[in-house]
Amino acid sequence: MDETNSQNDNGSVEIDYMDLDNIIEKDFSNDQENLIMMLQAIQKRYNYLPRPALAYLATKVGIPESKIYGVATFYSTFSLEPRGRNIISICLGTACHVRGAERVHERIEENLGINDGNTTDDKRFTLESVRCIGCCSLGPVVKINEDVHGRISSDKIAKILSQYE
Numbered sequence: 001m002d003e004t005n006s007q008n009d010n011g012s013v014e015i016d017y018m019d020l021d022n023i024i025e026k027d028f029s030n031d032q033e034n035l036i037m038m039l040q041a042i043q044k045r046y047n048y049l050p051r052p053a054l055a056y057l058a059t060k061v062g063i064p065e066s067k068i069y070g071v072a073t074f075y076s077t078f079s080l081e082p083r084g085r086n087i088i089s090i091c092l093g094t095a096c097h098v099r100g101a102e103r104v105h106e107r108i109e110e111n112l113g114i115n116d117g118n119t120t121d122d123k124r125f126t127l128e129s130v131r132c133i134g135c136c137s138l139g140p141v142v143k144i145n146e147d148v149h150g151r152i153s154s155d156k157i158a159k160i161l162s163q164y165e
């Protein structure tokens, strides 16, 4: 996540509205047709879709907030909850499953002290299970942000996680 993001006392991010204006107006021409791309850009900026940002987007672009929430909840790639600075995607697809992905998954949960779908209290990691990320021959596969870790074994987990701040 961008270093300039700051969190207030209740853990939610503070919204930079000038930055939002740049996304909405400069990058996507204030055009309703670009809604999904605007949401992608906002999520990239904050790592999730903060509610005040969506309310602002609705006003700026002239789309009902309910429609924006409809889109945001339809696509599983969007999150309305704060996520960690690092997103761990553990593949539990068939090819990875038969090569021991469940054990790796359990080890990550143990290591972070969270269950699948959750975020660590320090917002360092969010853990999500996925079904196939397209590199089955490398299974079991764990993707952390854009890094793909293939042929991973549970005893390598702690070392790999230590590489991510």
Ligand code: FES
Pocket: 091, 092, 093, 094, 095, 096, 097, 131, 132, 133, 134, 135, 136, 137, 139, 141
């Ligand atoms: S099943 Fe895991 S990458 Fe395809």
